[in-house]
Amino acid sequence: MNTKKAIVVKGLKKYFKKVKAVDGISFEVKYGELFALLGQNGAGKSTTIRVLTNLAVPTDGYIEVAGYDLLKDPTNVRRNIGLVAEKVILYNDLTAMENIKFFSRLYGIKDSISEERAKEFLKLFDIWTFKDMLISKMSTGMRQKVNLARALVPDPKIIFLDEPTLGLDPVSTKHIRDFIVGLREEGRTIVYTTHVLHDVELMNVDEVAIMSEGKIISKGTLKEIKKHFKKAEIVEMETDETLAKDKIKGKILIQEGGYLKVEVEDIGEFLRDVAKLNIQIRSFKTLEPSLEDVYVELSEGSDNNVEKGMRNTLNEEVK
Amino acid sequence: MRLWDIAWKDLKTFLRGRTRVVFSILMPIILMIMLGFIFPKAGGSYGGSIGVYSKDLIFNSKVEKSLSNTAASKMIFYNSRQDLINALASGKIVIGAIIPKDFSLSVALNRSVAMDVIPSPANPQAGIMMSQMLVGVFGSEGTKNTKRNVVKSKLVNADGTAFNYYDFTVPGLMAMIAIMSVMTGLASSITRERELGTLDGIMVTPISRGSIVIGKILAQSIRGIATAMVILVVSWLFFGVKFTGTSLLWTIFLLLLSTFSFIGVGVMFTAAMKDQETAMISMTTITFPMMFFSGVFFPIQQMPKIMQYIAYIFPLTYAADALRKVITLNVGWNFIWMDVVVLICFTVVTSAIATVSFQKLTQD
Structure with missing residues (x-):
């Protein structure tokens, strides 16, 4: 009884005594979609994933995963999902292959099949030669790759990835990020949580929901979210000579000689003013606000204390 | 003083676990109360019936006649060693005495004689105490004019090997x-x-x-x-x-x-x-x-x-x-x-x- 939606969440609440970890969120994820759940630590992302994966009981709300009502038919939900959580789900005293076989057996998959599938993933991750190595002897990056293979070998329809790149070095992070994008291209449904906005932008996720204090404060495609919150445009230009500050209608962010980065309310008006100055323009581009800008703005709007150090500086060139 | 920092940290983290603290307090209380109350006051009582299997044919009637009513009422006679063991297993008796063939004759002749005594596996302390009592009963009351210490008891297991605690x-x-x-x-x-x-x-x-x-x-x-x-x-x-x-x-x-x-x-x-x-x-x-x-x-x-x-x-x-x-x-x-x-x-x-x-x- 599959529906077109991979996940349907309506009014999900999860309270821990007085703490409202998740407070009435609703969203849908289509099959084949890469859906990102963004939010700072404690926003309620992981709790949402725990509820959706049947690891926590919701206080209230309707949840449908893979076409099955989570509360009425949890076994069928679990049959169709895979989880990569913050903690690596592997036994340190078992080898990579033993771990993969064990978890696959719980899905009713024969060893011969799981071995074949594991081979495919481990080769893709370039760790096939370490298949008989104990997990305790592996590096963090290797463990996470085995962990991903462990979750994917049972071939789940929907994969929940809860901060899978947490604590990984940049190279391993890139490998895993690229792998996730590849999974989406294969048509798998992926729910990905992170607070690393850079990853989300690089992966070009299909849809984003931003969580704060247990609520979804914004959702849509990356572009929709950025557009919706775009109050000003950022212009970066280089000219032959330094422009007089009083001639520029906008908030100057950086001005170093002929280089100018300015935030303007109306780009048309700004261009007309620049044209009147009759100066030589070497380069001109507008910068879209990054997801980080949106995220910080939204979070600050909901009185959250976002760590500024978390900011990345990726901007998308549109012109 | 860094060692104090270590100790402070360990104690503080321990105290943060409410259930852990509750059980840590409960454990000694439960233990002390239990250990304080499980032991009997004034050495306890050693009541219960005594099983006797006698291989000595003349022993039974002789003992029955001469024993005081109180002692006799506590005795149950069995026809075989297995019956005696079964009675011990079912808890009918707290001790089982096995009287050897020549018991009466040995006592009459003031010859040293030993009877096997099997204590109840559930309550060996009672068995040990009562075996001493049996020595007195069978040695002095059961037969007249016997020397002291003629009758001895040997604590054994059901298979005849020596019993220890x-x-x-x-x-x-x-x-x-x-x-x-x-x-x-x-x-x-x-x-x-x-x-x-x-x-x-x-x-x-x-x-x-x-x-x-x-x-x-x-x-x-x-x-x-x-x-x-x-x-x-x-x-x-x-x-x-x-x-x-x-x-x-x-x-x-x-x-x-x-x-x-x-x-x-x-x-x-x-x-x-x-x-x-x-x-x-x-x-x-x-x-x-x-x-x-x-x-x-x-x-x-x-x-x-x-x-x-x-x-x-x-x-x-x-x-x-x-x-x-x-x-x-x-x-x-x-x-x-x-x-x-x-x-x-x-x-x-x-x-x-x-x-x-x-x-x-x-x-x-």
């Missing part, structure tokens, strides 16, 4: 060690998996929660079997515990049942605990008093009445009782069925509760 403690210890090893295994198995996150990994698969619990129980039971085997070998090699084919099978079966009977409780406790330390403390709070309450070291019959009732809450009480009967008296089903039924009930009920409550206890 270790024969009383070994069966209970076997059950206790098997249970303890499984309990510590459970604490690490469930709570550790929860801490590591692997329990989430299992619970997110289609396997039923019941299968997870039963799987855990199975693993711990296999551990229990291995531990039981080690205990059997050590008991046989170092403590002279002897097994016949039947008693060995019964012993293995009972050791297994003992571990099964407590696993359900263990699953419930460890699943409810968030970390390994709390799980271990809570397990110790249960298992440690259980050792003293269940008659492993001290006979239940010697405890005050109220403590005896409490003793029958613990499955170890039944396990130790059945194992004692099997090992020391070499008896079977007819004498241990009640213990077995109770242990099976414990197993079924606690495992069912554990299976049902596992999901609630492990889900947030």
Whole structure:
């Protein structure tokens, strides 16, 4: 009884005594979609994933995963999902292959099949030669790759990835990020949580929901979210000579000689003013606000204390 | 002073776990209260009937006639050694005396004679005390004009080997060690998996929660079997515990049942605990008093009445009782069925509760 939606969440609440970890969120994820759940630590992302994966009981709300009502038919939900959580789900005293076989057996998959599938993933991750190595002897990056293979070998329809790149070095992070994008291209449904906005932008996720204090404060495609919150445009230009500050209608962010980065309310008006100055323009581009800008703005709007150090500086060139 | 910083940190983190603190306070209270009350006041009472199997044909009538009414009323005569052992196993008598063929003649001739006395496996202290009384009764009252110390008693096991107190403690210890090893295994198995996150990994698969619990129980039971085997070998090699084919099978079966009977409780406790330390403390709070309450070291019959009732809450009480009967008296089903039924009930009920409550206890 599959529906077109991979996940349907309506009014999900999860309270821990007085703490409202998740407070009435609703969203849908289509099959084949890469859906990102963004939010700072404690926003309620992981709790949402725990509820959706049947690891926590919701206080209230309707949840449908893979076409099955989570509360009425949890076994069928679990049959169709895979989880990569913050903690690596592997036994340190078992080898990579033993771990993969064990978890696959719980899905009713024969060893011969799981071995074949594991081979495919481990080769893709370039760790096939370490298949008989104990997990305790592996590096963090290797463990996470085995962990991903462990979750994917049972071939789940929907994969929940809860901060899978947490604590990984940049190279391993890139490998895993690229792998996730590849999974989406294969048509798998992926729910990905992170607070690393850079990853989300690089992966070009299909849809984003931003969580704060247990609520979804914004959702849509990356572009929709950025557009919706775009109050000003950022212009970066280089000219032959330094422009007089009083001639520029906008908030100057950086001005170093002929280089100018300015935030303007109306780009048309700004261009007309620049044209009147009759100066030589070497380069001109507008910068879209990054997801980080949106995220910080939204979070600050909901009185959250976002760590500024978390900011990345990726901007998308549109012109 | 950095060492104080270490100590301060350890204590502070310990105090942050509410359940851990509660169990840490409860454990000594429970232990002290239990240990303070299980021992009888003024040495306890040693009542109960005395079983006698006499190979001396003229002994019975002679003794019956000359014994005082009080002493005679406490005596039950049996026609065979096995009947006497069966009576001990069923708890009808607290001591069984075996009168040798030439007893009357030896006493009449003032010749030294020894009777074998088998104490009850459930209450050897009473047996030891009453064997002394029997010497007096049979030596002075039973026959006239005998020299003192002509009649001697020899405390023996059912198989005729010399009895020592270790024969009383070994069966209970076997059950206790098997249970303890499984309990510590459970604490690490469930709570550790929860801490590591692997329990989430299992619970997110289609396997039923019941299968997870039963799987855990199975693993711990296999551990229990291995531990039981080690205990059997050590008991046989170092403590002279002897097994016949039947008693060995019964012993293995009972050791297994003992571990099964407590696993359900263990699953419930460890699943409810968030970390390994709390799980271990809570397990110790249960298992440690259980050792003293269940008659492993001290006979239940010697405890005050109220403590005896409490003793029958613990499955170890039944396990130790059945194992004692099997090992020391070499008896079977007819004498241990009640213990077995109770242990099976414990197993079924606690495992069912554990299976049902596992999901609630492990889900947030």
